[in-house]
Amino acid sequence: xxxxxxxxxxxxxxxxxxxxxxxxxxxxxxxxxxxxxxxxxxxxxxxxxxxxxxxxxxxxxxxxxxxxxxxxxxxxxxxxxxxxxxxxxxxxxxxxxxxxxxxxxxxxxxxxxxxxxxxxxxxxxxxxxxxxxxxxxxxxxxxxxxxxxxxxxxxxxxxxxxxxxxxxxxxxxxxxxxxxxxxxxxxxxxxxxxxxxxxxxxxxxxxxxxxxxxxxxxxxxxxxxxxxxxxxxxxxxxxxxxxxxxxxxxxxxxxxxxxxxxxxxxxxxxxxxxxxxxxxxxxxxxxxxxxxxxxxxxxxxxxxxxxxxxxxxxxxxxxxxxxxxxxxxxxxxxxxx
Numbered sequence: 001x002x003x004x005x006x007x008x009x010x011x012x013x014x015x016x017x018x019x020x021x022x023x024x025x026x027x028x029x030x031x032x033x034x035x036x037x038x039x040x041x042x043x044x045x046x047x048x049x050x051x052x053x054x055x056x057x058x059x060x061x062x063x064x065x066x067x068x069x070x071x072x073x074x075x076x077x078x079x080x081x082x083x084x085x086x087x088x089x090x091x092x093x094x095x096x097x098x099x100x101x102x103x104x105x106x107x108x109x110x111x112x113x114x115x116x117x118x119x120x121x122x123x124x125x126x127x128x129x130x131x132x133x134x135x136x137x138x139x140x141x142x143x144x145x146x147x148x149x150x151x152x153x154x155x156x157x158x159x160x161x162x163x164x165x166x167x168x169x170x171x172x173x174x175x176x177x178x179x180x181x182x183x184x185x186x187x188x189x190x191x192x193x194x195x196x197x198x199x200x201x202x203x204x205x206x207x208x209x210x211x212x213x214x215x216x217x218x219x220x221x222x223x224x225x226x227x228x229x230x231x232x233x234x235x236x237x238x239x240x241x242x243x244x245x246x247x248x249x250x251x252x253x254x255x256x257x258x259x260x261x262x263x264x265x266x267x268x269x270x271x272x273x274x275x276x277x278x279x280x281x282x283x284x285x286x287x288x289x290x291x292x293x294x295x296x297x298x299x300x301x302x303x304x305x306x307x308x309x310x311x312x313x314x315x316x317x318x319x320x321x322x323x324x325x326x327x328x329x330x331x332x333x334x335x336x337x
Contacts, residue, residue, distance in 0.1 A: 044071030074125035295324035
């Protein structure tokens with residue numbers, strides 16, 4: 001069995017549309033050095049017919065970072081994979097798990113699970129085109145079918161094409177009747193199915209995704225599979241990631257204080273603003289930094305205040321700090337005898 005301790009996929013942050021852009025990934029990298037990061041899904045059409053630098057540019061600090069692709073045509077996937085390699089990504093991941101109707105109309109995402117031979121052709125085309133690892137993210141089934149043989153045969157067929165790493169969202173994708181948000185919450189989690197895949201394919205790297213919110217859960221899952229991919233919990237409560245390097249990689253934490261991370265982000269915003277990128281596009285990703293602590297709400301409100309968007313980020317940071325401190329002092333005064 002593959003050792004999860006040695007796996008580059010031991011811990012990762014899931015690709016999330018509209019969230020895991022390069023600014024988000026820069027922020028996450030300040031919190032954890034070793035966790036693998038993924039881009040938002042980028043369609044092959046957007047890369048082959050759109051603004052490639054806008055979709056593929058990233059900060060060197062983000063490594064290891066993977067590009068997630070959406071598509072189904074082998075030739076297009078191969079071309080997109082070549083771009084990923086040229087840009088310096090560490091991995092290409094094929095999306096076979098997104099259930100949205102827009103993705104279904106493009107004939108990719110979760111609906112591809114019903115066409116394992118098509119996925120295998122795409123994987124083979126990408127592996128022939130690049131030297132990067134080619135991985136697949138998928139569900140454990142589609143609609144309400146719970147036949148284990150369905151996902152087992154899917155993994156087996158795609159593995160025969162050369163894929164060695166699978167990120168398995170432990171829910172079915174209901175292609176009709178549920179929104180993408182509901183698809184992350186309504187279909188029941190079946191972790192045992194993911195564990196069973198690892199038992200049937202011991203030579204493959206099997207990573208689990210779905211419903212993971214606590215370090216204890218990560219550790220429990222790693223006793224059965226090679227890696228854990230965390231999604232929205234990492235985004236909404238990012239400070240939890242500050243403990244991952246020491247807890248799961250045996251390494252020193254990147255930063256020990258939230259204020260230090262915030263200062264690094266302010267410095268990054270200054271650089272982005274100098275390049276013409278509004279700092280507000282960066283700041284939105286760190287709004288959960290102080291979650292769970294007194295004053296977090298007031299701090300968030302300052303950073304989210306549209307009236308401050310033209311102010312230098314250093315000035316906004318000072319106002320946010322003052323607001324947070326005043327909020328804490330007010331709360332303490334109420335509790336004083």
